Amino acid sequence: MDVGFSDAGFQTIWANDIDKDACETYKLNHDSQIFCGSIDGALEELSELKDVGCVFGGPPCQGFSVAGKMDAHDPRSKLVWSFMQAVEKIQPQCFVMENVKALAKLAKFEAIRAELFKTAATLGYHTTLLVLNSKDFGVPQNRERMFFIGFRSENDVKQIEQAINNYQCLSPTVGEVIRPLGRAGNPKNARVCNARITNAAKPILRKSPYAGMMFNGQGRPINPDGFASTIAASMGGNRTPIIDEEHLYNGSKSYVESYHSHLMTGGIPKEMYDVPGHLRRLTIDEALLIQTFPSDYIFAGKNSSIWRQIGNAVPCKLAQAVATGVLDVLNGRPIYIQKNQLEMSLVNESN
Structure with a gap:
């Protein structure tokens, strides 16, 4: 989020993370101060900050995520209140x-959402809750995230959704983004994932070849001609997404789609190790681009830590769109509906 807010025109003056490697990564790429540790240990220090335009951040999501236990009592879930x-x-x-x-x-x-709205109102903020999809903002990833946004002015809150949507744009495909890196293992794409790909003995099939579980582990295939599913923080092993290099670089028929068709028509699953060599895991360098990090962004820590930092991040271009919309509202810029959005609205109404 710091990358996106900076690119939008904000100047970050103070930051926080509890992950030591993430803090080192921040120091390598940003000039502002970062407090490494629990935010609860820095709240009094924050009282000294004056004339701040925006407080932004992403409290840990593991307690709320469908990929986790969805436990509101998870200690990490309490950090939404630390944010407030x-x-x-x-x-x-x-x-x-x-x-x-x-x-x-x-x-x-629902009770947590109601308490968030109530808390913000007590502090003097009018609020809205938006769910945005990264693929609508220049990110080659189908990744939905919520943004709880508060302003002092009720009129500002009424404008923020449109202000952000003005920065919607067509997203490139995964292939368009990662193909310039070249094949895995070359100097521009050297940080490979060596987790082996094996066939699932009992595949879980879905309508799409890029959903379900045809291979062991939770790393699903990515269609280079489309968008990736959410890039997860658990990557680095067999949860790392899968790419077909022949499909990606040579435009060959997708093995993933062919094998899916074979299974969907009653074919028997192949032997565990009967997987073509041109199927391989996503690399760190490719995951960075799918999350729209700058190509020169430097990460601290071992590869396992880098995978975690990438997966935990908000896609930079999504953050930039949100931040630019916020800045437009703060600066009182006129918020217009873009021509392409108006045309889409008219089409929807006519249908």
Whole structure:
């Protein structure tokens, strides 16, 4: 999010993370101060910050994620309230809290959402809760995230969704983004994942070849002609997504699609190790580009830590779109509906 907010025109003056490698990564790429440790240990320090335009961040999502236990009592889930305490201490013009879609949509978290709205109102903020998909903002990834946004002015809140949507754009495909790196193992694409790909003895099939579980582990195939599913923090082993290099570089018929068709028509699953050599795992360098990090962004830590940092991140271009919309509202810029959005609206109405 720091990359996106910086690219939008914000100047970050203070940051926080509890992950030591993430803090070192931040120091390698940003000039502002970072406090490494629990945010609860820095709340009093935050009271000293004055004239802040925006407090933004993403409290840990593991307690709310459908990929986890969805436990609101997970200690990490409590950090949404630490975020609100930071807002109370700093009293910014606005705030942006990011988290997983489940927190915004699932009935089991309704009480938490209601308490968030109530807390923000008590602090003097008018708020809205938006769910945005990265693929609508220049990111080659189907990744939905919620943004809880608050402003002092009710009118500002009414404008923020349109202000952000003005920065919607066509996203490139995965192949368009990663193909320039060249094949895995070359100097530009050297940080490979060596986890072996094996066939599942009992495949779980879905309508799409790129869903379900045809291979062992939770690393699903990625269609280079489309968008990736959510890039997860658990990558680095057999949860790392799979790419067909022949499909990616030579435009050959997709093995993933052919094998899926074979299984869907009643074919017998292949032997565990009967997997073509041109199927391989996503690399770190490719995952960085799918998350829209700058190509020269430097990461600290071992590869396992880098995978985690990449997967935990908000796609930079999604963060930039949110931040630019926020900045437009803060600066009082006129918020217009873009021509392509108006045309889409008219088409929908005519249908």
